[in-house]
Amino acid sequence: MNRLEIPKERVFPLARLEARRRHLVAEAVRELDRAPAPDALDKARALFTRRGVTAARVLALSGAVAVAFVAAFAAVRLTAGGEGPSAPAVAAVRAPLVPGETWHAASRAQPVPKEIALTRRVHANRGGTEIVGGTSDQRALVEQILGRMAGNVLTRVELVPTTGDSGGVSLQTDFSGGDQLRGDWESNLLAGAFRDLSAERGLPPVVGLGPGSGPSGTRSVGDAAALQAKLRSTVAAAGATVEEVSIYSPQGLAPVVVMRAPRGQAAAFLEHRLPTVLAALGNPWLTYDGTFVEVVDQNGSFLWAAATAQRVSEGSVASRAGFEGCSPVVSWGPSPAPCPAS
Amino acid sequence: MNATAIVDGACWDRVRQGEAEALGELFQHHAKAIYNFCFRRTADWAAAEDLTSVVFLEAWRRRDQELAADKVLPWLFGIANNVVRNRRRALRRHSAALSRLDESVTAPDFADDVVDRIDEEQRMAAVLALVARLPRGQQEVLALCDWAGQSYEEAAAALSIPIGTVRSRLARARTALRELEAVAGHGPGAERPIEEEGPK
Numbered sequence: 001m002n003r004l005e006i007p008k009e010r011v012f013p014l015a016r017l018e019a020r021r022r023h024l025v026a027e028a029v030r031e032l033d034r035a036p037a038p039d040a041l042d043k044a045r046a047l048f049t050r051r052g053v054t055a056a057r058v059l060a061l062s063g064a065v066a067v068a069f070v071a072a073f074a075a076v077r078l079t080a081g082g083e084g085p086s087a088p089a090v091a092a093v094r095a096p097l098v099p100g101e102t103w104h105a106a107s108r109a110q111p112v113p114k115e116i117a118l119t120r121r122v123h124a125n126r127g128g129t130e131i132v133g134g135t136s137d138q139r140a141l142v143e144q145i146l147g148r149m150a151g152n153v154l155t156r157v158e159l160v161p162t163t164g165d166s167g168g169v170s171l172q173t174d175f176s177g178g179d180q181l182r183g184d185w186e187s188n189l190l191a192g193a194f195r196d197l198s199a200e201r202g203l204p205p206v207v208g209l210g211p212g213s214g215p216s217g218t219r220s221v222g223d224a225a226a227l228q229a230k231l232r233s234t235v236a237a238a239g240a241t242v243e244e245v246s247i248y249s250p251q252g253l254a255p256v257v258v259m260r261a262p263r264g265q266a267a268a269f270l271e272h273r274l275p276t277v278l279a280a281l282g283n284p285w286l287t288y289d290g291t292f293v294e295v296v297d298q299n300g301s302f303l304w305a306a307a308t309a310q311r312v313s314e315g316s317v318a319s320r321a322g323f324e325g326c327s328p329v330v331s332w333g334p335s336p337a338p339c340p341a342s
Numbered sequence: 343m344n345a346t347a348i349v350d351g352a353c354w355d356r357v358r359q360g361e362a363e364a365l366g367e368l369f370q371h372h373a374k375a376i377y378n379f380c381f382r383r384t385a386d387w388a389a390a391e392d393l394t395s396v397v398f399l400e401a402w403r404r405r406d407q408e409l410a411a412d413k414v415l416p417w418l419f420g421i422a423n424n425v426v427r428n429r430r431r432a433l434r435r436h437s438a439a440l441s442r443l444d445e446s447v448t449a450p451d452f453a454d455d456v457v458d459r460i461d462e463e464q465r466m467a468a469v470l471a472l473v474a475r476l477p478r479g480q481q482e483v484l485a486l487c488d489w490a491g492q493s494y495e496e497a498a499a500a501l502s503i504p505i506g507t508v509r510s511r512l513a514r515a516r517t518a519l520r521e522l523e524a525v526a527g528h529g530p531g532a533e534r535p536i537e538e539e540g541p542k
């Protein structure tokens with residue numbers, strides 16, 4: 001009788017190897033999102049304990065949020081913070097970004113200072129976004145798009161009929177936390193996808209938005225997972241702490257990157273290391289539906305942010321006052337103050 | 343250090359930084375080795391596929407582990423050894439993740455070689471029935487050294503035991519297995535015994 005013999009090795013079934021690999025990567029990303037870094041948890045707790053202050057500020061802003069879209073175009077001066085001793089108030093300057101070849105395509109017009117209240121980012125719409133007006137098909141489409149923007153700050157979307165003969169609608173949005181930068185960007189992201197998908201589905205036209213088109217880049221779930229992983233590692237390699245890396249997919253992909261600059265190196269980080277994170281994103285105007293990049297300091301106070309929304313050709317960049325010269329995206333007029341790190 | 347180990351080391355560094363894509367690369371590098379190891383411990387090709395995924399999910403969960411470049415694969419074998427040993431618990435822990443697999447992965451495999459696979463499973467089951475009579479420690483070194491081609495040193499790293507223990511357990515396992523084979527009627531004189539190759 002023959003002695004026992006173990007079967008020879010087999011290759012992993014090729015038909016399923018790639019699917020398994022993709023699954024592993026997606027699960028790894030999922031696990032990362034489920035278990036934020038300890039410092040992020042600490043920050044979330046701190047925000048929660050300060051919620052009373054934040055809520056009052058949201059109420060104070062309720063009259064201002066209705067003009068969010070208009071404000072996205074305007075260069076405004078922001079006052080951020082006021083959330084407690086760990087997030088001191090900072091003054092900031094904001095200006096529009098316009099579509100171009102690179103991140104550096106920005107207006108050189110002198111920003112017009114304007115004081116408004118700005119609180120730190122708070123995702124207070126966990127109960128969902130209220131969607132009113134329009135037809136059931138339009139509301140379903142808005143809901144579908146928002147479902148692909150998990151973690152968004154939009155609390156209310158209203159479909160407002162136009163007064164003319166077009167039979168069209170415009171969008172008005174409210175958002176939580178008083179975060180004008182993030183709220184404006186998400187509003188634009190939603191509006192662009194809603195307009196283009198409405199056209200595809202034969203729904204009434206959406207008016208009041210800047211011209212634009214979808215990105216030329218790919219947008220599969222696999223791309224999202226890979227992009228998320230790449231951005232996380234790039235932020236870490238740049239020496240910052242990841243606060244949030246999300247990939248929205250309202251229609252194409254729209255990455256959100258929020259990072260905390262290294263302690264005591266805010267200016268140097270903005271000037272020398274942030275460009276590597278932006279480079280990892282590539283051209284924001286060609287590849288994605290939109291991009292949102294924000295840097296905060298060790299206290300969680302605002303330092304710098306840039307946002308692009310390709311489908312409506314809108315964008316903005318903002319910097320803490322005094323740090324304009326450190327911004328890797330030029331936008332501050334002919335002679336910004338020199339970067340403290342220089 | 344060989345090139346594979348250098349690549350493994352770089353890949354693991356990226357995994358430790360939280361780069362999910364690097365986990366995918368590690369999977370591509372070592373899926374075959376882990377897959378065959380899992381099969382030879384379970385005699386079930388389909389289960390070996392799922393267990394292979396579980397091994398890499400476990401690796402991700404333990405990504406804070408510092409590893410020398412040449413210890414990445416032995417460490418994966420160590421995880422695989424534990425996953426196979428605690429198969430039900432490991433599958434239960436990752437059941438939610440496995441439930442999210444594409445249907446194309448979970449659908450029955452109607453490959454042309456399905457008959458060969460069934461035959462291999464039956465042969466492997468016969469081997470395992472015999473090996474099951476050895477102490478667990480001996481089974482593990484046998485599977486790592488003789489079936490997966492790991493060196494004494496690599497098996498020691500995988501099992502977190504001294505090299506000397508690996509050597510002695512392997513020697514005892516081989517001797518015991520020869521005796522068990524003889525008793526079971528798989529008498530000597532065949533071309534290849536179970537322990538095909540000695541460790542390097």
